Amino acid sequence: MSEQEKGPGGMSRRDFLKLMGAAGTSVAFAPFVPWGKFMPNPSSSVLEKVPVILPDGTQANLNTFPVNHAEVITYPETADEVLNEEAFRKWQFIRLPEKFGGGRKDVSSFRAYSMVCLHLWCLWKYWPDEGRMRGECPCHGSMYDVKTGTAYLGPASLQPAPSNTLAQLNFEADSDGFMFISPPTWGVNANGVVGYGRFA
């Protein structure tokens, strides 16, 4: 490293070449970076606005859906029956009881939470009985608040956020009252991650 080799920036020729080598390597591999998109399964990450289809095949309507009642819906639904059976695609579509504001004729009286319990992934469900009116997991007894989707009792409630609040779906309704699922964003600060949770 004699004085003559140093350029105006105070960098030797060898260091400059090393830098070029490193830059060239990163540039050469840059096109391969988006290839990481191969790994997440597109069948669960490509999302669009779809009608809320109830188990009997009809579209949910906020004028007719009974108050304090829950059904299982599948989202995102695929053409593959095996994939549709997936617990991770099962949601509790709930119309809140009267006392929590389920009587309103708009989407705010509806909730849809991922059925996958945040504790150990059993499928919880909504119990409309007087005195319960909450989501209950059959496995270890986690209880979910139906208004927020946050666990308030049982092992899931002991988990730190975001793993104490269920992932949820948002709705839109047309002028006839027919309901649609808005395209969700899977992220802990948005609709949440199924089986992991959401920041309430």
Add this chain to the structure above:
Amino acid sequence: MAVSLERQNGLLTFIYWIWNELDRTIFTAIKFSFPSRFVSPFGFLGMLTFIMFITLGVTGALLMFYYEPIMTRSWDSVAFINNDVPFGFHIRNLHYHGSNAMVMLAILHMYYQYFSGRYKIRNEVLWVTGVILGTVTILEAFTGYDIIFSERAELAISIAASLTNSIPVAGPMIRELAFGAGFHDFVLRFYAQHVFILPIVMLGLMAVHFPRFLVFDVPMVMAICGAMCLAGGVFPVDLGFKFEPTVPPGITVPEWYLTGLYAFLRTQYVKFLTGVLWPALFIGALLLTPFLDRYKKFSWKDRPWVTAFGITGIAQILVTTYWGFYIPPDTTIPLVERLVIDPINLYLVMILLVPLSFGFTLMMIHLAKDAERKAKLAKANGPKKVSGINLSVKWTNWMLVALLAFQVFLNIAAYNAFLSGMNNVNLWITGVILITFAGFFHLYRYAMAQSKNIPKPPKFPTTKQIETSQESLPQTDVLPKTDVLPKTSGEKP
């Protein structure tokens, strides 16, 4: 075995040609030795682990012909293998018990190397790759029992995924990249990891981990394989219940090598700490062992701190392994209360085990050194003869014949059991056959070694010797008299 070199036919020439050609390959770098007498298996536990790896590769490849890694079909395909495919029961049980044996042998192998300080002879790379290999082995076993997709498998998958999720910031992304989203992806991807990715990683690590000197002890290998069959015969692995997301699962615990971790998870404390950081700390401590151990001597007796740490680790593993299994049988208590372990209880015991283990280690070192000193004293006082089993040629031959006859009987019995559909009895007898073969082989090599040790027969006595011996004959006849001689000899002069 004892092929005469004179009778060299074409096949033998071909084999020798191959053997010579191997000179140009990597194989000659590895020195295989086939012990001609009993050697302690502690020295070649690694080789036994590798034998299990090969066994698992073979049985696993066979299972792949029938297993279907699809969420709705995997349990049914395993049930089909277990109940309907001829020898499917055997293959599945060998695969299952082989995995347990491999994990167990790997753990024993590690602790033997740990306490004997073998990593000190410039073997740091072997040690580090070994610890990583052991971790991957457990992951491999874990992914294996997950893809049956029974109730227990589902809980195991959900714990694995929730632990990955619990990694700060990147957790959910890593989980989605590596495992996908949903059970369909999990089963398929765990399968890909189980049958290809992790074994390839293991083979790559093995390429570095293998030392140049390997011991292939035929009887011990046979005995281990036999033990695997025996275990399969006595404790055939069950199928569990098929996972149905709407049916609450019964109480299940993970495999024995993970119940230690499960005990920590059952404290319901932050998952990232209990399920990721604690095992990482344990593995990290093991990885650093050769660099922290600055003792000059090898023996555990001369490295009190290292030994005490090892004993503490083993004590904590044993206690947590049991604790992870233990669920209070009282069904009147709510399930969650039965499952949750009080963290204060658990961590207090963990801390309490440290002084206990240190004290135990110091006591053991003291006792061992004392025993060593006494043994030295005893040796100085006089030779101590160790009694061994010495069989004459005649009895060796009879034993070999008897073992062979026993094997014939066992073969008939095994065949009969198979024809009667008693799969587990058949597997059990197969285990006995292998162990009998181990005994047979050991006796054979013992006999071969003895035949080398037979003293040379005395030369044919010359006439002079005969004369002298004849002369001595009358002397022996009057032995009682010679007995009295010393006394009389004193009177003669």
